[in-house]
Amino acid sequence: MRSTDVVVIGSGFGGLSAAKQLAKSKVPTTLISATPEHLFQPLLYQVATGVLDPAEIAPPIADVLSDYETIDVVQGYVTALDAQAQVLTYETADGPQQIGYKKLIVAAGAAQGYFGHDEWADRTFSLKSLDDATTLRAHLYDCVHAPLNDQAAHTFVVVGGGATGVEIAGQIRELHDRFYTEVPATVYLVEGAGDLLPVYGGRLSDFARVTLEEAGIQVLTNAFVTDIADDVVTVSGADGEQQITSRTVVWSAGVKATPLAAVIAEATGCDTDRAGRLLINPDLTVGGRADVFAIGDMTSLRGYPGQSPVAMQQGRHAADMIRGKTVTGTAFRYLDKGSMAVVNRHNAVVDAPFGVKLTGFLGWLTWLGVHLFYLVGFRNRVAAVVSWFRSFAGSDRPGFDQLTLRSVSKASKIAPSKSSSPTISSSR
Numbered sequence: 001m002r003s004t005d006v007v008v009i010g011s012g013f014g015g016l017s018a019a020k021q022l023a024k025s026k027v028p029t030t031l032i033s034a035t036p037e038h039l040f041q042p043l044l045y046q047v048a049t050g051v052l053d054p055a056e057i058a059p060p061i062a063d064v065l066s067d068y069e070t071i072d073v074v075q076g077y078v079t080a081l082d083a084q085a086q087v088l089t090y091e092t093a094d095g096p097q098q099i100g101y102k103k104l105i106v107a108a109g110a111a112q113g114y115f116g117h118d119e120w121a122d123r124t125f126s127l128k129s130l131d132d133a134t135t136l137r138a139h140l141y142d143c144v145h146a147p148l149n150d151q152a153a154h155t156f157v158v159v160g161g162g163a164t165g166v167e168i169a170g171q172i173r174e175l176h177d178r179f180y181t182e183v184p185a186t187v188y189l190v191e192g193a194g195d196l197l198p199v200y201g202g203r204l205s206d207f208a209r210v211t212l213e214e215a216g217i218q219v220l221t222n223a224f225v226t227d228i229a230d231d232v233v234t235v236s237g238a239d240g241e242q243q244i245t246s247r248t249v250v251w252s253a254g255v256k257a258t259p260l261a262a263v264i265a266e267a268t269g270c271d272t273d274r275a276g277r278l279l280i281n282p283d284l285t286v287g288g289r290a291d292v293f294a295i296g297d298m299t300s301l302r303g304y305p306g307q308s309p310v311a312m313q314q315g316r317h318a319a320d321m322i323r324g325k326t327v328t329g330t331a332f333r334y335l336d337k338g339s340m341a342v343v344n345r346h347n348a349v350v351d352a353p354f355g356v357k358l359t360g361f362l363g364w365l366t367w368l369g370v371h372l373f374y375l376v377g378f379r380n381r382v383a384a385v386v387s388w389f390r391s392f393a394g395s396d397r398p399g400f401d402q403l404t405l406r407s408v409s410k411a412s413k414i415a416p417s418k419s420s421s422p423t424i425s426s427s428r
């Protein structure tokens with residue numbers, strides 16, 4: 001059995017920042033991840049709507065870390081932890097493997113949650129992985145090429161009015177308004193709270209709502225999806241129940257921890273919250289173990305949001321304690337540098353520190369700068385800039401190129417008109 005000083009699980013924001021920080025002190029580290037890429041999840045919606053190519057947001061993690069000689073990258077799915085023996089078991093293409101460690105950092109992220117309706121996973125599209133985004137992109141491509149009287153194909157329901165819901169709804173609308181201009185579309189955005197972007201609130205939430213409504217999106221707040229059947233979505237709100245004929249439900253309403261959280265909880269005696277996230281100690285250790293850390297979306301600590309800066313800062317904090325730059329047992333404190341969400345082209349909201357709130361074009365420029373800064377890899381940044389220029393200055397959708405080439409004959413059969421509208425029946 002192989003062994004190393006530190007094993008990091010996960011190649012997302014938390015795992016990557018932890019591994020890089022450990023490399024500063026040349027700590028022998030093995031990063032094990034189920035997926036071969038480092039995925040920039042905040043831009044998944046742009047892959048799904050053809051703005052960006054998948055490769056631009058998902059460089060192979062082995063390439064990202066190739067300059068760090070003390071980091072070994074392994075693709076594998078961790079299935080078991082023997083915390084006492086300090087041994088992990090993971091599945092690989094060559095069968096199960098084991099690895100021993102002195103310290104363990106777990107950053108396995110989150111999965112989509114369906115509020116007790118797990119059966120909806122098969123009836124909806126989610127945006128958690130690269131596969132999710134390319135699956136949705138292929139589906140959207142089929143929808144825009146469906147017969148124009150196929151109302152279910154041209155009606156889209158996005159569930160969840162947080163940043164992801166706002167962004168994907170805005171882009172589906174824009175896809176039709178600026179690229180497939182002759183294809184009709186009705187887009188609904190359903191949110192259970194009274195506002196879109198509820199964590200922002202006030203002026204920023206109002207801006208998002210007004211901007212999306214002006215773009216033609218039907219925003220339903222204080223509304224809940226109560227049933228999803230073949231081509232029919234039932235939404236309940238203050239005005240009663242309505243049924244929307246739609247073949248596309250994008251689910252961005254809830255999260256739960258990935259299955260590994262339960263394995264770690266069991267092995268370390270750590271409690272979990274209702275979403276299955278690990279209730280970690282203030283110093284990011286897990287249960288009664290000083291040698292096991294958990295960070296990022298799979299954890300819950302002081303109500304910190306499930307956002308990439310939290311995962312990255314926690315990754316650095318855990319690594320600094322391991323490499324002796326921070327005293328063992330030091331409580332983690334999140335430095336909130338603000339949040340932002342794109343509403344649609346040239347419009348974003350930014351909630352920055354010291355009460356600074358930006359909307360519109362200034363917000364969008366801020367969003368652009370920050371995302372370029374954090375996008376991993378120089379080539380990806382250049383490619384993303386080119387794609388953004390084509391999409392936002394022009395009206396192109398570079399990500400649909402491959403699909404278009406595959407289906408030229410299918411696309412050429414479209415006879416566009418704006419005649420059809422979706423069927424909505426209401427019962428109160």
Ligand SMILES: Cc1cc2nc3c(=O)[nH]c(=O)nc-3n(C[C@H](O)[C@H](O)[C@H](O)COP(=O)(O)OP(=O)(O)OC[C@H]3O[C@@H](n4cnc5c(N)ncnc54)[C@H](O)[C@@H]3O)c2cc1C
Binds near residue numbers: 258306307
């Ligand atoms: C659509 C979307 C939009 C978002 N937008 C924003 C935004 O605008 N701003 C923002 O700050 N945050 C945003 N987030 C949240 C942000 O992406 C997460 O907070 C961040 O990715 C969490 O990092 P993490 O390291 O905890 O997990 P992740 O980045 O999810 O990484 C988890 C890693 O663990 C691996 N893994 C899982 N299980 C196993 C296993 N059993 N064995 C081995 N490996 C495993 C996965 O393969 C993956 O590599 C968004 C998230 C999504 C889904």
